[in-house]
Amino acid sequence: MNTLLHTLKAHRGFIVFLLGLALFRTAVADWNPIPSASMRPTLREGDVVLVNRLAYDLKLPLTDVVLLPLAEPRRGDVVTFSSPADGTRLIKRIVGLPGDRVEMRDGHLILNGHAQAQAGASRHGETLTPGWVVDALRSTEDLGGRPHAMQALPALHARRDFGAITVPAGHYFMLGDNRDLSADSRVIGSVPREKLIGRAHRVLVSADWLGEDGWRLAPRFERWASPIL
Template identity: 75%
Template sequence: MKNQVLNTLKANRGFLVFMASFALLRTAVADWNPIPSGSMRPTLLEGDVVLVNRLAYDLKLPLTDVVLLHLGEPQRGDVVTLSSPAGGARLIKRIVGLPGDRVAVREGQVILNGQPLAYTGAQTHGETLAPGWVVDAVRATEDLAGHPHAVQFLPAVTARRDFAERVVPAGQYFLLGDNRDNSEDSRFIGTVPRENLIGRAHHVLVAADWLGEDGWRLAPRFGRWVTAIR
């Protein structure tokens, strides 16, 4: 039996090396993540698969959060994947506050270091929250300290639209979902330590309609394939 196992390993060593290298690549260099929820609408949609640069900020020991070397600094406006400090779930959010920043939210408007962010181009769309449940969604462009990007508000939904000012601790970041009234972010899970940041999501690789529990609909969104995330 032992010889049989050894022979099998030798016969498939090329494939095994490839799989080990592939696993190392995904855990240390680059990764892709499907978007399962609407917390980043309208920037990211359910059914999008995003590319994540795991070397954007830190070189980590594979399969751990142990940082071996700092490679870059997280910036306001970056869309990042992270391990939630409240339970460890993998999330994707946008960096709004850097270490030392003062962040508050008043009636849905972000106040950064005492200055309210500007919102322009507001338009109302229908948003389906569940089969047969459509509400008005207000989409606008938020100017995040010179980084404009789309955000969405759901006026008809009960949500946390006020957040008392908080100073972001050293080595941590304040993150928000672009779908402000439907996102579990730093208003709920607290600020996020740098070591919990997995990487920066920079492109949508592929996208398709999403049917929730029914799986993937055979309706690719070709217009979103290989598009940069703003």
């Protein structure tokens, strides 16, 4: 016991620093690695994004208890949140606000009866795993004046059609930018506001860790410090 107390006393400055860093990450800002392809081409595996935890609410640290609402989530925001299905941390884009009617027809998003424009379509080869390349159709979708990149993967089986869903009060409808490879609100349902963690607004660092030739680690400097649109 005396040895433990002596160790704690000797390293109290470092311990206070770690506690402060943990509090900062749970209440103010966080950084999250991107582990999956659900937000391609906006975000890629190997990106580490900066998340503003004070974008919408001040919460009691380590809980979903909202102490003070700070701002309203906006359509087009890229957010991290806890899945209402199993608590897994996810990152997706808000496409539906409380009260919106959301539907999809042949992969085209329709909000409140208005199809969201998709422009500038181009075809690319998309590597899903080493040796497996599929066609990807990339375009720019306009969410009420907030354009963002998205893509479709026609070769994959995906849910590209669903009837009108009204987003409940205090909830948000999420979609991944990689529409045909994303387990989003089409699977987990709409997300309650208290489950929102924060808004992802910038890529901090990025590295290509899975290339066509297998595992590797190559920095993608062109993505460092880039804004998330």
